Amino acid sequence: MNDYKELDVWKKSVALTTELYRLTAKFPDPERYGLTSQIRRAATSIAAKIAEGWGRGSRREYTQFLTIARGSLLELETHLIVSSNLGFLKPNDFEAVTKPLQDTGKMLNRLIAVLRMPKMRGTGSSPESQVKVPESQVPSPESRLRIVHAR
Numbered sequence: 001m002n003d004y005k006e007l008d009v010w011k012k013s014v015a016l017t018t019e020l021y022r023l024t025a026k027f028p029d030p031e032r033y034g035l036t037s038q039i040r041r042a043a044t045s046i047a048a049k050i051a052e053g054w055g056r057g058s059r060r061e062y063t064q065f066l067t068i069a070r071g072s073l074l075e076l077e078t079h080l081i082v083s084s085n086l087g088f089l090k091p092n093d094f095e096a097v098t099k100p101l102q103d104t105g106k107m108l109n110r111l112i113a114v115l116r117m118p119k120m121r122g123t124g125s126s127p128e129s130q131v132k133v134p135e136s137q138v139p140s141p142e143s144r145l146r147i148v149h150a151r
Helices: 008-024 035-056 059-085 091-116 141-149
Strands: none
Touching: 008 035, 008 091, 035 059, 059 091
C-alpha cells in the first residue's frame, strides 16, 4: 500500500464524515456553532489524523495519531448521542450512522493493535517474518492484518 487513501478505515471515515455533513445541515440554526460544528470537526478529525499519522513516517507516531483519531471517534459518538437525545437527529438517522461509527472504531482498534505488535524479522516464527518491508516505510497495516489473521 502506497497511500493512506487506500486504507479502508480512511475511506469509511471519509464516507461517515460526508454523511454527517448532510445530516447536520438539517440541525436548527442556533446549533450552527454548537453541535453542528462539534460533530463536523470531530468527524473530519478522524480521517485527517489517519492521514497525518501515515505521513509521519514512523510506526510510533502513526500509532499515536491513530489513537487520537480513536479519541475523536468517541467524541463524535458523544455528540451524536446528545444530538439524538435533543431530537436533532431522527432515530433512523442516528441508527444509520451508528453502524459505520462502530465499524470505523473496530478498524482503528485492529490497526492500532497490529502496529503495536513487536516486529519479528528473520526468526521464522511468525508469518509476518515472511513479509519484506523496508525499514524506512510504515508497513501496510491492512496487509499485515490479512497475514496475521491467516494463521
